[in-house]
Amino acid sequence: MKFRNNGLSIKRVKGENRFMAVKDNKLTDFERVFFNLFIKSGKKAVVSWHFDRAYLLVTRRFHRPPRQLIGEIFTRLKPVVMLRAQHQGREKRLLPHPVTPHRQVFLAANWLKKAIESRPERELYSRIFHEIEDIVQKKGRTLKLKHNFYREVLANKSFLRLLRFRKK
Secondary structure (H helix, E strand, O other): OOEEEOOEEEEEOOOOOOEEEEEOOOOOHHHHHHHHHHOOOOOHHHHHHHHHHHHHHHHHHHOOOHHHHHHHHHHHHOOOEEEEEEEEOOEEEEEEEEOOHHHHHHHHHHHHHHHHHOOOOOOHHHHHHHHHHHHHOOOOHHHHHHHHHHHHHHHOHHHHHHHHHOOO
């Protein structure tokens, strides 16, 4: 059993019935980008405290390792296509383009950050926890942002035929 708790990774000691805390600095790409979006004026300790507290609440609520749960959430949030401006003559059209993996991670993290910042709770760890809880229940503001994004892409789907004429 291994999960992140208060900045530490908890591992079971072999052959004994106890756990040992081990410093764990390995973050996934999404966690790293998401964590860095919240750091303001170099207060990494404050942000890490809030994230660790939110991870502890997630562990208590869902009885699952929070990293596994957050990994599932971000695979659900990653976009596949996005709109990019393309000039054709005097007109500027928004055309659907595939999204690179790094951009997928950034967009998902940015949507989650916006949704967390717009929540009414006072403490950051509470906002993070409640947004994760809403996403698991498929009713979070982050999912609404993603659906709005895809609605725009579908509205501009008719311009896909123009991609073959674009300059390379």
